[in-house]
Amino acid sequence: MKSIKTILLGTTLAAGLAFFMGTTDAHADSLYTIQKGDTLSGISHKIKGDNSLIDQIVKANSLSDANMIFEGEKLTIPTVDGTAPVEPVAPVQEAAPVVEEAAAPVAAQAPADSSSAKEWIAQRESSGSYSATNGRYIGRYQLDASYLNGDYSPENQERVADSYVAGRYGSWEAAQAFWIANGWY
Template identity: 70%
Template sequence: MKSLKTILFATTLTAGFGIFMGTTDAHADSLYTVKTGDTLSTISHQFSGDNSLIDLIAKDNNISNVNMIFEGEQLTIRTADETTQAPTQQTPVAEPVQEVQEQSAPVAQEVAPTATATTSSAKEWIAQKESSGSYNATNGKYIGRYQLDASYLNGDYSEANQERVADSYVAGRYGSWEAAQAFWLANGWY
């Protein structure tokens, strides 16, 4: 009786394995790990050839801010038949700017391709958090009002250069001072 149970069990396992290996699910999802430089736009292009999946990816992965994804984050991407049900609304997204910072960091994407950082309350808030607003503040290799890496300033620590470099850094990395502030609130740095 024991050998009969063993044979039946082995046969059931073999049949189950054969069915498992021989079938495909038309509604399978893909798991994608966000890499440096990725945006929802680039990910959507990889899977559908256009921006049609941006809103669907954000919805499926509970991304509240479609302008910000993080390196190493795992996203579920609908594939096959499910993508045809995706919303057709397309959101223009700027391609990411090459990151200047050396350490691995979250990656931001900007919705408006022509947006630049501007003076705002968020900019002042960051300056107060980083240096109490002082252009002369230093902390190791971080210099000035916005605590920029000294290599970004290229030896010119003037107020005008600190403002120009900070605006450029924030525009390229976050798209706006408000987005940089939101990142700072979530991570304690920008």
């Protein structure tokens, strides 16, 4: 009988502790796991509906470059004016185990400006050639042929590459950082 009382008391205490620990303060910050294609402005729009959280996210996470966020990275999202985020943030997920593979050494790290990051990518993708092809990938930036809509001119390649990088990464520096980490952009 004593053991049943002990078990019941222990279970009740454990349940109470779990409830207490599981409740959240309305003023607590949230964690957000960066998904593929996320940008700080996109995250701010998901949570607040505008760009007003970008500076707060940068500050809360001590980010040196707002354009350098990576898939799987966890960000602290500050509570806005004492209210919970408008839309629930993505649940914190455990990262899948990483299988390390031997990779070819990558040359020097990120240059300081967009034009040098852009050139760095072009040299690695096609040795700078506008006429390079690799299956369905065309030109200086090895863009999918469907992006170029049949116009393989250098001007169109430049225009489409700038648009692609701005939409996907936000900047050429961020695209370069992704390339360094993954071997493609």
